[in-house]
Amino acid sequence: MLRTHTCGELRKEHIGQTVTICGWVENKRDHGGTIFIDVRDRFGRTQVVVSPEEGEDVLKLAETLRGEDVISVTGQVASRLEGKTNPKIATGEIEIRGHQIQVLNRSQTPPFYPNQEELPGEDLRLKYRYIDLRRESMQRTLLLRSAIIKSMRDYFAEHQFIDVETPVLGRSTPEGARDYLVPSRVHPGKFFALPQSPQLYKQILMVAGYDRYVQVARCFRDEDLRADRQPEFTQLDMEMSFVDADDVMAMIDGLMARLAHQFLDLELQTPLPRISYAEAMRRFGTDAPDLRYGMEIVDVSHLAQQTAFRVFRGAVDAGGYVRGIKVVGQASQFSRKRIDELTEFVKNDFGAKGLAWFRVEPDGSLWSPISKNLEPPVLAGLQQAFDAEPGDLLLLLADSWEVTCKGLNGLRKRLAAELRLYEPGQFHFSWVVDFPMFEKDDETGRWVAMHHPFTSPLDEDLPLLSSDPTKCRAKAYDLVINGYEAGGGTIRIHDSTVQQQVFELLGMSPQDAGQRFGFLLNALQFGAPPHGGIALGIDRIVMLFGGLDNIRDCIAFPKTQRATDLMTEAPGEVDATQLRELHIQTVPPGK
């Protein structure tokens, strides 16, 4: 070892010892005679003092040091002078008298410093990620991530789960997200796909009798990025045999309680609250509602049927809805300009035709640019439906079910953030359950599986598979934390006739199904136990637990929004030779 101690561990009790520390020069304060150097490693910061009595050589060397140089310092631990301690750092009561300094490596002047007060632009941080990762907050997050993953692994190990690795090179399955493809050199014209999740493998492990499987698995999806979405991300993937949905959720309840206790100092009440998909859509307009605050959606479609006002009446006559939310007591905060911004927001982002709004006047009446179009009983009905008090602001959308859901969810989230309807350290964990089995694909108009085609229907909904599949609900459950989908899972079909029925509903012939998932269907015929599981988004959980607002800050080497790596400049060009070996020809993008 080149050192005897880290930069974070020396205390008063070490006074008198001769030690060697190594680290980066964080700061230098040169008084001409005496020089102070703060040496930093990931464990902390220690002050080194070089005074003239240490000798000409070491003093001269100390003068030349610059930020981010890597040095080792040998010297005696000493008490700081009376009144010169630094309570801001853990080692602030001591300092090292720098008898000997060795420069292990000089640093060029870096584009930015890890301790600079204003964060540089994110592109710079990503290009020089090795410097960005020296920042204390990045190190704190990666340490948190490491600790969370360790705790998860410990938990599952304690519950008899076996960690099994599954392939990264797999077979492309056309459903779901776009695949990242890997060409096969050995098989011209054929491709591997990187896994979107280890879904099929873990089911096969259940057939193989492993009973409880867990893996920290890297997953890949070639879709556009968001603040909470990366093209490669990490799942805590698990699967259990001989269980139903309650068992899987209970297992995760235990994990979440453990993590919340350990990392958030929060005692979760388990079982975690559950809400059905239908209720979530009705009350919050999303399958991942943020339950830290209210501002629930109110449906006033029944009133819209009683008015001649075309905007409202037209929406319901066309099979749509009039629904809205109430901003309590904040009407005065909403200028015309701000409401116009919200209107543009729902138009641009969710395809709403407009935004209707009402201010509740001191006398309790509703004022709005459109109130003259509404009959007094309708206005009274609105006020009653929203339980509107003076000072409240009502925001309504008259549109299809989907647009009212998306728009009101968007408004609700945006306003909650702007109006600070929740505290920074506040958390809400819940389950959303009873998802529909099927949803309509807007492009093709076909029915597709909402989760995946192996999801089991609810037992009581089995008859609906033949009578009214759209009403059929699935044994699917999503873990939602503060409005983010933190995980999702299902109980799988283990009955081949049910599986066939589902394939048929999805428009898949037995031949189609066999071609796509033959290996799984085969496996299911050789003694498949009832089984189910879940995958948790580790990056998102770290993001939430760390109080961060973007997933890149929880990943050591993330991609930009355009799915590139600014540090390595991946993706990059490859040699023609490589392409030839892979039997690949590239076609320039069409205009």
Place this chain on the structure above:
RNA sequence: GGGGCCGUAGCUCAAUUGGUUAGAGCCCUGGACUGUCGAUCCAGAGGUUGCGGGUUCGAGUCCCGUCGGCCUCGCCA
């Protein structure tokens, strides 16, 4: 593919309705200084205003295009 915000010194930012030689702090270079911890003080260096066009007597500022970063809709079983 659509909507939005941003791009000025190595970094973070400023620059009046379009108007003189584009400024500040930090960093960097040199100097002074024996107890600082955002050290201090003095001096200095540092600019293709992302890039390319255009409008104008005159563009960091306005217009068009383009590149890059971020937010978002679509997309993400």
